[in-house]
Amino acid sequence: MTFNNTASTVRFIGNRNLEEVIRKDAQELQKIGGSFDAIAQRMKYFQAVHFTSAGEKEYEAGLPIPEELFYSANGAGQSIYFSFPPKYKTEPGIIEGKYRVWNYAITNGLQDCPFLGCKTIGGLDVMVANLNNNRVLIINDITIHLVEQHSLLEKDNEYGISATEFYEQFM
Numbered sequence: 278m279t280f281n282n283t284a285s286t287v288r289f290i291g292n293r294n295l296e297e298v299i300r301k302d303a304q305e306l307q308k309i310g311g312s313f314d315a316i317a318q319r320m321k322y323f324q325a326v327h328f329t330s331a332g333e334k335e336y337e338a339g340l341p342i343p344e345e346l347f348y349s350a351n352g353a354g355q356s357i358y359f360s361f362p363p364k365y366k367t368e369p370g371i372i373e374g375k376y377r378v379w380n381y382a383i384t385n386g387l388q389d390c391p392f393l394g395c396k397t398i399g400g401l402d403v404m405v406a407n408l409n410n411n412r413v414l415i416i417n418d419i420t421i422h423l424v425e426q427h428s429l430l431e432k433d434n435e436y437g438i439s440a441t442e443f444y445e446q447f448m
């Protein structure tokens with residue numbers, strides 16, 4: 278299947294080789310005892326904080342995305358780390374004692390799957406922050422689709438992460 282890395286303006290795997298990216302994550306998963314499917318399910322769990330099959334959930338009051346992070350994350354083109362003020366760890370809205378998830382479906386519009394011939398389109402973004410180590414990951418419908426259907430974890434952009442990192446930081 279032909280892969281169109283530039284179907285997104287931030288690209289999907291930077292300058293990396295597709296087969297190499299998939300092989301390396303698959304090797305890491307074998308070592309960890311993990312799977313692409315488990316990662317996809319976990320991503321869906323975070324996405325479901327804001328979006329369900331019934332649609333977007335009603336806005337719930339809580340701590341907003343810090344403004345600096347909100348504006349720098351979109352199109353960041355690399356992994357995001359952000360130092361959150363201490364109140365982000367203590368105020369209600371924490372998930373599993375260390376995560377916050379925000380609806381980040383803003384201006385980028387719909388995204389096509391980069392594998393030519395695959396007609397999947399996605400548009401919903403959530404931002405997940407691990408407050409223990411300040412790692413911030415944006416998860417899109419297509420991010421999840423790529424993991425679930427194409428065994429591909431994006432790289433070198435704000436959606437990118439390795440299998441090992443995902444297990445360490447978000448499982």
Ligand SMILES: [Zn+2]
Nearest residue numbers: 390392395397
């Ligand atoms: Zn696809």
